[in-house]
Amino acid sequence: MPELVFFSGTMDCGKSTLALQIGHNRSARGLQGVIFTRDDRAGEGKLSSRLGLVTEAVEAAPEMDLYGYLVGRMSHGGRVDHVIVDEAQFLDPAQVDQLARIVDDLGLDVFAFGITTDFRTKLFPGSQRLIELADRIETLQVEAMCWCGARATHNARTVGGEMVVEGAQVVVGDVDRSPEEIGYEVLCRSHHRRRMTSALAHAAALSPDTLPVETD
Structure with missing residues (x-):
C-alpha cells in the first residue's frame, strides 16, 4: 500500500542526503519520481545535500497545488x-x-523530509500537519552532535555567533555561514536552553563540565 512517510530530524542529520539516495535507488530500478522542495540552500528548484550533491527539483511555492501539479x-x-x-x-x-x-487518490508513495521544530522550539505548521497525517514517521538515525559532543536535539538561529530566539520563523540560512551572517547551529537541549553556542563556548574557553548553571 502506498504511504505518506515523514522523515524527521534536526539539521545536519542527513535528511537531504537520504532524499537523494531514495531518488537514486528508485531511478536505478526504472522508476520516475517528482521532487518538490522549498527554500533550499542551493537556490530555487534545487535539492542539495551538505555533502555537495545537488539535483533539480520543483519549487513548491506557497499556495501551489501539489496534487493539481501532479x-x-x-x-x-x-x-x-x-x-x-x-x-x-x-x-x-x-x-x-x-x-x-x-x-x-493517485496511489503514489510520498517521502517527506523536514525538521520538526524551529529555532524557538516551536513546531513548523507543515511538520505539525505531517505528524497529524503521516502513515509513518521515521526519525533519522544519523545523529547530529552539539558542540559539546552530546546528541543535538534543537535547532538554533545565530547572528554574529550569538543565539537569537525572536524573529520570523523562516529565514534561509545554513550551518556553514560565517559568524557575521544569520546562520544555524544544532545544540543539545541544555545548551539551547542556556543559549550557549559553539562560538560563545569557544570565546569563554569553557568545557562542557564548567559551563555556568542557571540559578533562580
Whole structure:
C-alpha cells in the first residue's frame, strides 16, 4: 500500500542526503519520481545535500497545488511513480493535505523530509500537519552532535555567533555561514536552553563540565 512517510530530524542529520539516495535507488530500478522542495540552500528548484550533491527539483511555492501539479503532469503523459519532498517543514498545512491526497487518490508513495521544530522550539505548521497525517514517521538515525559532543536535539538561529530566539520563523540560512551572517547551529537541549553556542563556548574557553548553571 502506498504511504505518506515523514522523515524527521534536526539539521545536519542527513535528511537531504537520504532524499537523494531514495531518488537514486528508485531511478536505478526504472522508476520516475517528482521532487518538490522549498527554500533550499542551493537556490530555487534545487535539492542539495551538505555533502555537495545537488539535483533539480520543483519549487513548491506557497499556495501551489501539489496534487493539481501532479494530475496535470500525468494527464499530459508524464510518468510519476513516487514523490519526494524536501524541506517539508516549510509547506503550508493545505499542501500537506495535498500530499495525503496524492497517496490516497493517485496511489503514489510520498517521502517527506523536514525538521520538526524551529529555532524557538516551536513546531513548523507543515511538520505539525505531517505528524497529524503521516502513515509513518521515521526519525533519522544519523545523529547530529552539539558542540559539546552530546546528541543535538534543537535547532538554533545565530547572528554574529550569538543565539537569537525572536524573529520570523523562516529565514534561509545554513550551518556553514560565517559568524557575521544569520546562520544555524544544532545544540543539545541544555545548551539551547542556556543559549550557549559553539562560538560563545569557544570565546569563554569553557568545557562542557564548567559551563555556568542557571540559578533562580
